[in-house]
Amino acid sequence: MSDTAKTYKIGQHPDLPPPRTEVGVLGWFKHKLFSTPLNIALTLLAAWFLWSVIPPLFEWIVLDSVWTAESRKECWGKMEVPEGGACWAFIKDRLELFIYGFYPAPQRWRVNLSFVLLIMAIVPVLYDKMLARKFGLWYSVAFPFIAGWLLVGGFGLTPVETDQFGGIMLTLIIGVTGISFSLPIGVLLALGRRSKMPVLRIVCVMFIEFIRGVPLIALLFIASTMLNYFLPPGTVFDLLLRVLIMVTLFSSAYIAEVVRGGLQAIPNGQFEAADSLGLTYVKAHLLIILPQALKISIPGIVNTFIGLFKDTTLVLIIGMLDPLGIGRASLADAVWAGLAREVYLFIALFFFICCFSMSRYSLYLERKLHTGH
Amino acid sequence: MPTIATDGIAEDKIRHPTKKLTISEEVAIEMVAVHKWYGEFHVLKDINLTVNAGERIVICGPSGSGKSTLIRCINRLEEHQKGKIVVDGVELTSNLKNVEIIRSEVGIVFQQFNLFPHLTVLENCSLAPIWVRKMRKAEAEEIAMKYLERVRIPEQAAKYPGQLSGGQQQRVAIARSLCMNPRIMLFDEPTSALDPEMIKEVLDVMVELAESGMTMLCVTHEMGFATAVANRVIFMDFGEIIEQNEPHNFFNNPQSERTKLFLSQILHH
Ligand SMILES: Nc1ncnc2c1ncn2[C@@H]1O[C@H](COP(=O)(O)OP(=O)(O)OP(=O)(O)O)[C@@H](O)[C@H]1O
Ligand SMILES: [Mg+2]
Numbered sequence: 001m002s003d004t005a006k007t008y009k010i011g012q013h014p015d016l017p018p019p020r021t022e023v024g025v026l027g028w029f030k031h032k033l034f035s036t037p038l039n040i041a042l043t044l045l046a047a048w049f050l051w052s053v054i055p056p057l058f059e060w061i062v063l064d065s066v067w068t069a070e071s072r073k074e075c076w077g078k079m080e081v082p083e084g085g086a087c088w089a090f091i092k093d094r095l096e097l098f099i100y101g102f103y104p105a106p107q108r109w110r111v112n113l114s115f116v117l118l119i120m121a122i123v124p125v126l127y128d129k130m131l132a133r134k135f136g137l138w139y140s141v142a143f144p145f146i147a148g149w150l151l152v153g154g155f156g157l158t159p160v161e162t163d164q165f166g167g168i169m170l171t172l173i174i175g176v177t178g179i180s181f182s183l184p185i186g187v188l189l190a191l192g193r194r195s196k197m198p199v200l201r202i203v204c205v206m207f208i209e210f211i212r213g214v215p216l217i218a219l220l221f222i223a224s225t226m227l228n229y230f231l232p233p234g235t236v237f238d239l240l241l242r243v244l245i246m247v248t249l250f251s252s253a254y255i256a257e258v259v260r261g262g263l264q265a266i267p268n269g270q271f272e273a274a275d276s277l278g279l280t281y282v283k284a285h286l287l288i289i290l291p292q293a294l295k296i297s298i299p300g301i302v303n304t305f306i307g308l309f310k311d312t313t314l315v316l317i318i319g320m321l322d323p324l325g326i327g328r329a330s331l332a333d334a335v336w337a338g339l340a341r342e343v344y345l346f347i348a349l350f351f352f353i354c355c356f357s358m359s360r361y362s363l364y365l366e367r368k369l370h371t372g373h
Numbered sequence: 374m375p376t377i378a379t380d381g382i383a384e385d386k387i388r389h390p391t392k393k394l395t396i397s398e399e400v401a402i403e404m405v406a407v408h409k410w411y412g413e414f415h416v417l418k419d420i421n422l423t424v425n426a427g428e429r430i431v432i433c434g435p436s437g438s439g440k441s442t443l444i445r446c447i448n449r450l451e452e453h454q455k456g457k458i459v460v461d462g463v464e465l466t467s468n469l470k471n472v473e474i475i476r477s478e479v480g481i482v483f484q485q486f487n488l489f490p491h492l493t494v495l496e497n498c499s500l501a502p503i504w505v506r507k508m509r510k511a512e513a514e515e516i517a518m519k520y521l522e523r524v525r526i527p528e529q530a531a532k533y534p535g536q537l538s539g540g541q542q543q544r545v546a547i548a549r550s551l552c553m554n555p556r557i558m559l560f561d562e563p564t565s566a567l568d569p570e571m572i573k574e575v576l577d578v579m580v581e582l583a584e585s586g587m588t589m590l591c592v593t594h595e596m597g598f599a600t601a602v603a604n605r606v607i608f609m610d611f612g613e614i615i616e617q618n619e620p621h622n623f624f625n626n627p628q629s630e631r632t633k634l635f636l637s638q639i640l641h642h
Pocket of ligand 2: 440441442561562
C-alpha cells in the first residue's frame with residue numbers, strides 16, 4: 001500500500017512487484033475460481049460433483065478390486081460386498097485374447113516383434129530431431145510391408161490366416177494402416193479436387209462425395225459381401241485386406257476435405273511467390289504449399305484419425321473380433337458372465353489412451369510448428 | 374531539378390542521379406501488341422513496350438489501370454491472350470519449359486512481400502537456388518548471406534518472417550529474388566504496404582540495385598525514386614500506355630490531359 005501510494009518524480013518511477021493477491025496461486029484462485037458470484041456457484045457445484053463421483057469410483061476400480069481369481073464367483077466372494085469392487089482377474093485371465101485374438105500362441109512373438117517395429121517406425125515420423133532421420137523415414141515407409149509379411153507369414157514363416165487376427169492387434173493393424181495410407185491419398189485427392197484439369201477434378205469430387213455420403217458400415221458390408229460379385233469367380237481376396245482398403249478410402253475422403261480447407265487458407269501470394277521463383281508445381285507444393293496447409297489442417301487431420309481409430313470397432317459387425325468383439329465373446333462364458341462393466345471399462349481405457357495420445361501429440365506439433373507472431 | 378516530392382529518398386541520390394549509367398542495345402523485354410482480358414473485361418489494350426538491358430522503368434497510373442497486370446504478364450503470373458511477349462530472347466507461350474526458364478531469370482517483388490512464413494529468412498533465400506538451380510546447400514546459403522548483407526539484414530537470417538518489420542520483410546523479399554541471380558527485376562508497388570519510416574530503407578536498397586545496372590521495371594508512386602533512378606516513366610490508364618518519357622520531361626512537361634490530372638493528384642497530397 002505505502003509503496004504504490006508514494007509519489008515519484010516523473011521518469012524516476014521504479015519497477016514494482018504486482019500486488020500479491022493478483023499473481024501466483026492466490027491470484028489464480030481469485031481470478032479463475034472466485035471472481036464473480038456465478039463463478040463461485042459454479043466452482044462449488046463442480047467441487048460437489050467431483051466429490052460425489054470420484055471417491056466411489058476410485059474405491060470400485062482400485063481399493064475394492066480383486067486381481068486374482070478363477071471365476072466370477074470366487075472374485076465376488078473375495079469382496080466385502082459382492083460387486084462392490086471391480087474384478088480385474090477376469091481381464092487378466094483374458095488378456096492374451098484381448099491382445100492377440102486367436103493368433104496361434106507359438107507364433108505370437110511375431111506380433112510382439114511387429115509391435116516393437118511399429119514403435120521404431122513411428123519415432124522418425126514424430127521426432128524430426130532424430131539422428132539419421134532420413135533412413136528412419138525410409139524404414140517407416142517400408143514398415144507396413146515388413147509387418148504384413150511378419151503377421152501373415154509365408155516366405156519362410158508359418159502362414160497365419162487373417163481370420164485368426166483379433167483384439168488390440170487387429171485394431172492397431174486397421175488403425176495404423178488406415179492412418180498411414182489415408183493421409184497421402186487424402187492429400188492427392190485434395191490437390192486433384194483443386195486441379196485445373198476438369199476430368200481429374202470431377203473424378204476426385206465424385207470419389208470424395210460418394211465415400212462421404214455412405215456410412216462406413218455400409219462400405220464394410222460392401223467389402224464383406226459385394227466385392228465378390230465384381231471379382232472373377234474363384235479369386236480369393238482376403239477379408240481383412242478388403243476392410244483395410246475400405247477403411248483407408250473412407251478416411252482419405254475426410255482427410256481430403258480437411259486438407260482442402262487448409263489449402264484454401266493459403267494466400268494466393270504464396271503460390272505466386274513460389275511460381276515466380278521458378279519452382280515447378282510439385283516442388284512448390286512439397287516445399288511451400290503443403291507444409292503450410294497441413295500445419296493449418298493438423299486439428300482436422302488428427303480429428304479424422306481419432307475417428308478412424310474408434311471406427312475400427314465397427315468391423316465387429318462383419319464378424320471380425322476386435323477388442324469389443326473379444327469382450328462380448330468373453331462375456332458369453334458362463335464362468336465369468338456378468339462382468340460387463342470391467343470389460344467395457346478396460347476397452348474404453350485402451351481406446352482413450354490411444355486417442356488421447358494422438359490428441360496431445362497434435363497439440364505439441366501445433367506449438368512446435370508455430371512460427372508467426 | 375524538377376520540383377517534386379522527394380520523400381523517402383536520400384538527398385544525395387537526388388543530387389547525383391544514377392541515370393547516367395549505360396544502357397545496352399540488347400533487348401531485355403519486348404512486348405508487341407499485347408492484349409489481355411479478364412473474362413469480358415479488357416484490361417490490357419495494345420501494349421507495345423521495349424525494354425533494353427540495364428534500363429530502369431517506372432510505371433505509374435491510377436488504381437485499376439492495369440499496372441500490376443502488365444508487370445505480371447512478364448513472368449506469366451498472368452497470361453496474355455493476344456500479341457507477343459519476349460523476355461531475354463525467350464517467347465512466353467503456353468510451353469511450360471519456357472515459362473520456367475523465364476521465371477528463373479526474372480525476379481518479382483510484391484506489395485505484400487509474400488515471404489514463406491514457415492521458413493526462416495535464410496531458408497526463404499536459399500530455397501530456390503537449391504531446388505531450381507540445383508545448388509549445394511552450403512553454397513546457396515553463402516549466396517543468401519551475401520544478398521542479405523547487401524540488403525543490410527544479415528543478422529536476421531535465423532528469424533522467421535513473422536518476427537520482422539514490414540521494411541525488413543520487403544528487403545528479405547528483394548534478397549530472395551536476387552539469390553536467383555535474375556537478369557530482370559520486377560517490382561509491384563514494393564513500398565505501398567509500408568509505414569513511412571520503412572519506405573526509405575527499401576527504396577535505398579532499390580536505388581543501389583539500380584546503380585548496379587539491373588534491368589528494373591517498377592510500379593510505384595514514389596516520384597522521388599522515379600526521378601533518381603528511372604530512365605523512363607510510363608503512365609498507364611484504362612489498360613493503355615498513355616504516355617512515356619524521360620522523368621524530367623515527364624514530370625515537368627506532361628503531354629496528355631490525363632497525365633497532368635494524375636500528376637496533380639499525386640503530387641498535391
Ligand atoms: N483476377 C482478376 N479477375 C478479374 N478482374 C481483375 C483481376 N485482377 C485484376 N482485375 C481487374 O483488372 C483491372 C486492372 O487491375 P490491376 O491490378 O492490374 O490494376 P493496378 O493498376 O495494378 O491497380 P492498383 O494501383 O490498385 O494496384 C482492375 O480493374 C481490376 O479490378
Ligand atoms: Mg496493382
